Amino acid sequence: MHKILAAASGIMFMAVSQAAMATPVTYTDITPRDSTNTPISLPLTINAGTTGQGVLTWQHDLKTVGWTTSAIIASIALDMTFTDSGSGNGGRETLTFKFEGSSLGSLQNIPINGSDWDHPITLSAVLASLQTDGVFNVEVDWTVPDSSTTAFILSGSALTVTANVPEPASMALLGVGLLGIAGARRRYQTT
Numbered sequence: 001m002h003k004i005l006a007a008a009s010g011i012m013f014m015a016v017s018q019a020a021m022a023t024p025v026t027y028t029d030i031t032p033r034d035s036t037n038t039p040i041s042l043p044l045t046i047n048a049g050t051t052g053q054g055v056l057t058w059q060h061d062l063k064t065v066g067w068t069t070s071a072i073i074a075s076i077a078l079d080m081t082f083t084d085s086g087s088g089n090g091g092r093e094t095l096t097f098k099f100e101g102s103s104l105g106s107l108q109n110i111p112i113n114g115s116d117w118d119h120p121i122t123l124s125a126v127l128a129s130l131q132t133d134g135v136f137n138v139e140v141d142w143t144v145p146d147s148s149t150t151a152f153i154l155s156g157s158a159l160t161v162t163a164n165v166p167e168p169a170s171m172a173l174l175g176v177g178l179l180g181i182a183g184a185r186r187r188y189q190t191t
Contacts, residue, residue: 022164024074027065032058032138032157043083046142048151053143060159062134071163073131076121078138081156084110093152098139100126110152130161 032040040058048054060078082095096106099121107117121127130136136159144151 022072022166024162025071025165026160026162027062027067027071028158028160029060029062029065029136030156030158031060031064032154033061034058037061042154042156044154046151046154048144052145052151053141054151056140056142056154058138058157060136060138060157062130062136062159062161067134067161068165069131069134071165073127073161073163075162076126076130076136077118077160078121078136079116079118079156079158079160080138080154081114081116082107082110083114083153083155093142093144095152096141098141100129100137101139102126114155 032042034040035057037059046054046056078099080097084093092108093110094106094108095110095117097104097117104121105117107115126136138157142151
């Protein structure tokens with residue numbers, strides 16, 4: 001009977017400790033960076049060039065805002081703001097978004113007064129990659145019908161990640177509880 005009671009109390013203690021072990025923390029990076037981790041100046045004007053299509057890439061590095069790989073991701077949201085330059089293409093752009101190589105939606109016909117693309121990110125490949133290194137890669141494949149005009153303007157990009165960060169005191173409390181369970185078990189085994 002004592003063994004069952006000790007085991008049950010140990011399991012209940014671990015469950016309570018596990019729930020109290022993490023604190024939700026929000027990390028927000030509003031500085032898009034190029035592949036060398038150099039900040040990109042915004043607003044960034046994208047010219048259509050001769051082909052009327054291209055690829056725009058950037059990344060958000062959460063390590064610059066205190067990210068730790070021990071954080072457990074709860075949610076990710078990316079908010080990008082695009083503006084039509086109003087020069088010739090009549091707002092007929094098509095932007096296709098990729099994150100860590102996975103396609104996740106598109107935006108067409110950007111209005112001159114701007115358009116926000118705000119989307120929660122749920123792809124497991126994105127979560128795993130961000131969890132590992134704290135870097136979130138964005139790729140925008142774009143096309144415009146008129147090749148000699150300004151295609152669009154990237155006015156802003158903000159990555160917000162909410163994560164549960166383990167608290168050191170809770171981890172210590174869990175460790176003491178586990179030692180107590182081990183000690184109680186050992187005491188019962190010797191009697």
